[in-house]
Amino acid sequence: MLLVAEPILGPEEKAALTDVIDSGWITMGERVQLFERAFADIHRTEDSVAVSSCTAGLHLIMLALGLGEGDEVLVPGLTFVATANCVLYVGATPVFVDIESDHVPLMSLEDAEAKCTSRTKAVVLVHYAGYLPDREKWREFAERRGLMLIEDAAHATGLPEAGTYGVAAAFSFYGNKNMTTAEGGAVVTGDDALRARIRQLRGHGLTSGTFQRVSNPTLTYDVTMLGYNYRMDELRAALGLVQLRHLDVWNARRKGLTALYRKMLGEYAPDVVVPFDDERSSAYHIMPVVLPDKTNRQDVILGLRQDGIQTTIHYPPVHHLAIYKERYPSVRLPKTEDYTRRELTLPLHPRLEEAHVERIVQSLADSVRR
Numbered sequence: 001m002l003l004v005a006e007p008i009l010g011p012e013e014k015a016a017l018t019d020v021i022d023s024g025w026i027t028m029g030e031r032v033q034l035f036e037r038a039f040a041d042i043h044r045t046e047d048s049v050a051v052s053s054c055t056a057g058l059h060l061i062m063l064a065l066g067l068g069e070g071d072e073v074l075v076p077g078l079t080f081v082a083t084a085n086c087v088l089y090v091g092a093t094p095v096f097v098d099i100e101s102d103h104v105p106l107m108s109l110e111d112a113e114a115k116c117t118s119r120t121k122a123v124v125l126v127h128y129a130g131y132l133p134d135r136e137k138w139r140e141f142a143e144r145r146g147l148m149l150i151e152d153a154a155h156a157t158g159l160p161e162a163g164t165y166g167v168a169a170a171f172s173f174y175g176n177k178n179m180t181t182a183e184g185g186a187v188v189t190g191d192d193a194l195r196a197r198i199r200q201l202r203g204h205g206l207t208s209g210t211f212q213r214v215s216n217p218t219l220t221y222d223v224t225m226l227g228y229n230y231r232m233d234e235l236r237a238a239l240g241l242v243q244l245r246h247l248d249v250w251n252a253r254r255k256g257l258t259a260l261y262r263k264m265l266g267e268y269a270p271d272v273v274v275p276f277d278d279e280r281s282s283a284y285h286i287m288p289v290v291l292p293d294k295t296n297r298q299d300v301i302l303g304l305r306q307d308g309i310q311t312t313i314h315y316p317p318v319h320h321l322a323i324y325k326e327r328y329p330s331v332r333l334p335k336t337e338d339y340t341r342r343e344l345t346l347p348l349h350p351r352l353e354e355a356h357v358e359r360i361v362q363s364l365a366d367s368v369r370r
């Protein structure tokens with residue numbers, strides 16, 4: 001079976017994990033610090049905050065920015081549910097925004113403008129499939145409207161521009177992302193005070209960590225804010241340090257495979273829309289395609305499956321999920337709804353071979369023709 005995503009783990013990761021076990025220090029030690037600095041390097045900042053997941057990172061960003069009851073936060077309807085959940089965690093209200101088009105399935109600036117009210121405090125950009133939105137336009141919008149710009153950069157790990165749009169960005173190292181620590185995430189921000197606050201919130205709101213108290217035995221701690229346990233451990237940081245070294249090569253491989261997909265789909269399945277045909281930076285996280293209007297997606301999924309090809313859907317729109325439909329029954333996002341009805345995600349990961357791409361495109365073309 002050709003899988004949609006596959007983590008790359010080998011002898012280097014095994015050795016890194018063994019080193020941690022042999023060291024006897026298994027959480028929040030030197031490796032977490034090294035990983036935080038190495039990850040920050042990509043985004044040309046001094047430091048980052050390693051966390052237990054991207055979701056934890058987004059939650060901490062929203063807490064640290066003081067978002068809460070009565071505040072509205074613009075989020076795309078086309079995203080993973082975690083983006084909107086974090087808004088609810090802090091007691092704020094997610095306001096769903098439509099996509100630009102099936103060619104550019106990123107948050108529509110025009111619709112974002114239309115959804116702004118006097119209560120709108122922040123906007124969360126999602127770099128869907130790894131593709132970056134227009135930085136200058138969104139910065140101008142946020143500044144003009146007085147909004148905090150947050151990035152859910154779960155799909156854009158490895159892109160230096162990701163993490164430079166607004167106040168802070170959260171990245172994911174979940175098993176199906178561009179690099180993995182099994183579970184894990186990181187927060188990047190250029191604001192030192194905000195970073196310090198997020199770091200404190202990550203560890204129960206304590207004013208010092210265990211690691212600091214070992215090197216300074218007279219150090220005690222106080223708790224000055226209501227924090228959480230969103231820490232990363234040494235095993236995950238060790239995995240992350242190994243994975244980081246390969247990330248550029250892996251992302252370049254993803255780029256090459258995406259180019260081949262585009263070329264072959266144009267040739268053999270011209271009715272299928274391949275989003276992001278314009279020039280823009282990407283981490284090429286997933287390979288979404290949009291099937292022709294009349295095509296039965298379920299039949300295509302089964303057709304590909306019979307040929308040993310896994311596909312998935314990114315995403316069921318968040319406003320259609322039961323808990324959101326119950327809370328916000330009147331939300332309509334026509335372009336997102338049309339896109340998510342026809343979207344199909346094809347396999348894309350660095351271990352995929354050119355011959356696999358050819359096989360997948362042929363199988364898709366056959367299924368669509370039937």
Ligand SMILES: *Cc1c(COP(=O)(O)O)cnc(C)c1O
Pocket residue numbers: 052053054055056079080082083126152154155171172173174184185
């Ligand atoms: C994967 C993902 C998340 C959640 O990441 P975790 O690290 O699993 O918490 C959030 N947003 C988007 C867009 C994602 O793809």
